[in-house]
Amino acid sequence: MITKELVERINALARKQRTAGLTPEEKEEQHRLRRQYLKGIRGQVINALNNIKFVEDEGSCSCGQSHRQHTHRLPRGKQGSCGCNCHQHEPKDPIH
Known part of the structure; x- marks a missing residue:
């Protein structure tokens, strides 16, 4: 699930990466959080596609x-x- 805290942490790590660089632990955390974010987006897309109703099906x-x-x-x-x-x-x- 995508939360405000998840997005804020991803953005904080991205900012730090551009300025000071990331430690190996932070790089791993960033990778893990990005995977979690993408999983949430994919879930939302799949859910939206599963809820599509075709008008043609109703004659x-x-x-x-x-x-x-x-x-x-x-x-x-x-x-x-x-x-x-x-x-x-x-x-x-x-x-x-």
């Missing part, structure tokens, strides 16, 4: 609305004002 049209949400009426065989051309509706159904 939506190219306009982004589900077939049940459409309220505009169409003449038979015409494309909807939303640009939907999904062909999911029965030809006898005047509601798109």
Whole structure:
């Protein structure tokens, strides 16, 4: 997990590295903290990707609305004002 203290310590070691240099122990600590930080970032990305919800999975049209949400009426065989051309509706159904 990425905490404020973790980021502050990584930054403090980076500043010291640029000015006075790091001892071997500090270099090891810096390496360990950076690995911990990257592990946290990777976990956040994986979590975000796992929470993506695809609209297409719910039977939506190219306009982004589900077939049940459409309220505009169409003449038979015409494309909807939303640009939907999904062909999911029965030809006898005047509601798109």
